[in-house]
Amino acid sequence: MEQKCLLLYAFTTVMQFVTYASYFRGGTISWKPTGNGTEVLFSFKLRWTYGNGPGCDQSRIGQLVTGMNTSYWQCTGGCNGTLNLTNVNYICIGANRTENWEEGENTFIHTFPGIGPFVVEFTQDDWLKNSSIGGWSIGTMVYLANRSDTHLFNRSPITTAKHLYTVQYGCRTTIRIPVMDDDGDTVRCRWSTGSGCGSVCTDLPLATLDSNTCTLSFPANETPNEMYAVKVSVEDFPKLNIKFGSKVYTPKHSLSTVNLLFLVKTISVPGKCSDRPRFTVLTPAQGSTVHTDVMRNFQLSFYITDKRGITKVDISAPSGMTYTSPQTVPSTPGSVFVTTTWIPQRSQVGTHVVCALAENILGKRSEPRCINVIVKDVSPCTNEPCQRNGTCVRNGMTQNYTCQCHSGFTGAHCELGDIISQCVELTFEECIFHRFLLTSV
Known part of the structure; x- marks a missing residue:
């Protein structure tokens, strides 16, 4: 019940008709455990109108831009109150002054106090400049229970989209949303649902969303030269029944959800x-x-x-x-x-x-x-750095490792040992020769 309530709180319907220029141009977030306890690596991509984001331009591509130090990704559910995790500054990956957009992505790591579920999101009071449309959010739900099929924590699905899809007015249009899942789960898309549309909320006219293929279809014949905001939720489902934490999840139960926001514009x-x-x-x-x-x-x-x-x-x-x-x-x-x-x-x-x-x-x-x-x-263990048949144990997802040495051997790579221990691996003649070398030093 707690998990369902958090999902309803986090993922709201934002399929809105745009009548004014928007500062925000969309984005998404995904996550995966690092392998170090309840530590999670988040990856996000955000887009803004040119000059209204962290400060990306053509001269700063590949650089960290820091113009939004007071806007935060927050834990808004499952934590002890609302917790600021990190700001939304990003590495600039593209910008165009003429087309009025900038785009960037970044990652951050957070260690949660337990398995959750937790809601992580970035929210703002207004989606549009000078309009009465209510707030918006990009978010995800993190639940760090073990899966019985992989014996690991779940990883969220991954998605992306262009910040703006320009389509020809009067033409039947399809947009296939790219989705992927590192666990091999089934990925489906749906319209986000909830009460977050604000005072004005009208759909992209006659739009349909194929949940299985994540394909958005619409006739684009309502009004020329108009812009629409689209928000969908992307979910992963197990292909077979699995035990997820203390409960059984069937192929009809979603394991996690991420949001995707983007714009559609009709042109003549x-x-x-x-x-x-x-x-x-x-x-x-x-x-x-x-x-x-x-x-x-x-x-x-x-x-x-x-x-x-x-x-x-x-x-x-x-x-x-x-x-x-x-x-x-x-x-x-x-x-x-x-x-x-x-x-x-x-x-x-x-x-x-x-x-x-x-x-x-x-x-x-x-x-x-x-x-x-x-x-x-x-993995740093691929090249078998531990000697004397020692066992290489990787530290999480880092390039650090520890060698677990057999009795009698020590050292960072199990390279040290007494004469008797070293002779275990040698023939009698090799052992005598090796002992001669050691005692001759």
């Missing part, structure tokens, strides 16, 4: 609905997964074609990932490619979603192409 442009940029077969398929190792150079290319010509390709990527401007594909008129390059850091182990969105000279945009990139951890 000429041409048929099907006349838009398209990704070619040289690009990995939508929703496909690629793997890389931490601290290894990684590259991913997107190939796009349009008979009128591509003017730009927007990339939504993790911090530290760089990408080229559109490059012409030799002997293929109207086709370009963009290559991303990244060396994932140790703090970026896990799943990331990289999305590309192309635009032609008419301002018509492609469907987003999103690829899951799984950064694999490299």
